[in-house]
Amino acid sequence: MIFPVPNTMPAWLDGRAVEQQLERIFLHPDFSSSEILKRFLTFVVQETLTGNANCLKEYTIALKVLQKPVNFNPQKNCIVRIHAGRLRRALYHYYNAPGADDEIIIGIPKGKYVPVFMDRQQWLEESLLNKSYEVNRSHAETEPLTFAILPFNYHSANEATRTFLDDLCLQISSALSQVKQISVISYQVVKSMADSYSDLKELSSALRFNHIISVGAQYQQNKSRVNIQIIDCHYYRQIWSRVFDCTITDSNLFEVQDGICQVITNQASNYSGINIKNQTI
The missing domain is CATH 3.40.50.10610 (ABC-type transport auxiliary lipoprotein component)
Structure with a gap:
């Protein structure tokens, strides 16, 4: 799932509303069966809402979410990236089934750990732009x-x-x-x-x-x-x-x-x- 990234943080964003959205997301089987995914998403969302998004690095997530030791080396151990991929897939499954009509969209763009938040209309608009880009890109035989x-x-x-x-x-x-x-x-x-x-x-x-x-x-x-x-x-x-x-x-x-x-x-x-x-x- 290629998550479109908005240019600005939604003005309507409210901490309590996001907490309620997380509760709905965690009812999905992909999350209810995985404490790691719930901890991962909760941590990155809370850190972002409290203004600590710049601290969301692979090493920090390894220590805070996965309880890895302080000598954890992200260059030698890709466990954080593996769980980040699982998290993106789980969010994709949720928003393409029970969460298809939700007003708050939470996503983790590829290559990043900082979540982005959208309302339904913004999601649709950004998705259309993203699909247009992907169609144009697919016409190229190779990646530059x-x-x-x-x-x-x-x-x-x-x-x-x-x-x-x-x-x-x-x-x-x-x-x-x-x-x-x-x-x-x-x-x-x-x-x-x-x-x-x-x-x-x-x-x-x-x-x-x-x-x-x-x-x-x-x-x-x-x-x-x-x-x-x-x-x-x-x-x-x-x-x-x-x-x-x-x-x-x-x-x-x-x-x-x-x-x-x-x-x-x-x-x-x-x-x-x-x-x-x-x-x-």
């Missing part, structure tokens, strides 16, 4: 490839490594922008916004890219180890990686960067014109 280049462990690196990373990321961005059927988000924009998002999907949704190229480097004197990863943002799937060990001098710096960029460009080019959901490099 859009890459973002992001340095890894940038702030903990020394000045020489940060300079090397910046130069390399800028060159990768420039090289990829020359590839037909590939779009590249400005490196400076991605770097400036990355710290504001703890979740990769949230950043990719905000800037509208579907793949990220993570660039890490260790740089000492004239030696460098560069670690490159290409990640599918839809599924958190690492689809390609390579480690480059380089000896760098003043005379070959550009040659080394050109060589790394060429390898990355070749890999990215393999995706051009291919359905990214079914193809692996």
Whole structure:
């Protein structure tokens, strides 16, 4: 279920009305048989209504809803995303059966954990716009490839490594922008916004890219180890990686960067014109 996201919070939104709506939703078998789904939806709704929507991150939900330990690592454990998917399906089942005529619609947009609220009329209007978008999108044979280049462990690196990373990321961005059927988000924009998002999907949704190229480097004197990863943002799937060990001098710096960029460009080019959901490099 693709939940349309309204531009503004409904003026009629009332905490008591939302509580009553939750009570109706929880009568549905998908919820009455699952304490986790009830806790999950109750938590994200209450946090949103009390002004804490910005705290609804994967880690917080793992601790508060699923009672995971403080050392929980959302990059290694996808349990929150699994239950979020179950929650979206359960809401879909409810609003397509007993809740079809309800005046308050509660949904969790894909890639996010913050709920949105609509009245019935707003839901219908947004749904029509969303269906129109999906029809137009389905006419395209493939999803456009859009890459973002992001340095890894940038702030903990020394000045020489940060300079090397910046130069390399800028060159990768420039090289990829020359590839037909590939779009590249400005490196400076991605770097400036990355710290504001703890979740990769949230950043990719905000800037509208579907793949990220993570660039890490260790740089000492004239030696460098560069670690490159290409990640599918839809599924958190690492689809390609390579480690480059380089000896760098003043005379070959550009040659080394050109060589790394060429390898990355070749890999990215393999995706051009291919359905990214079914193809692996």
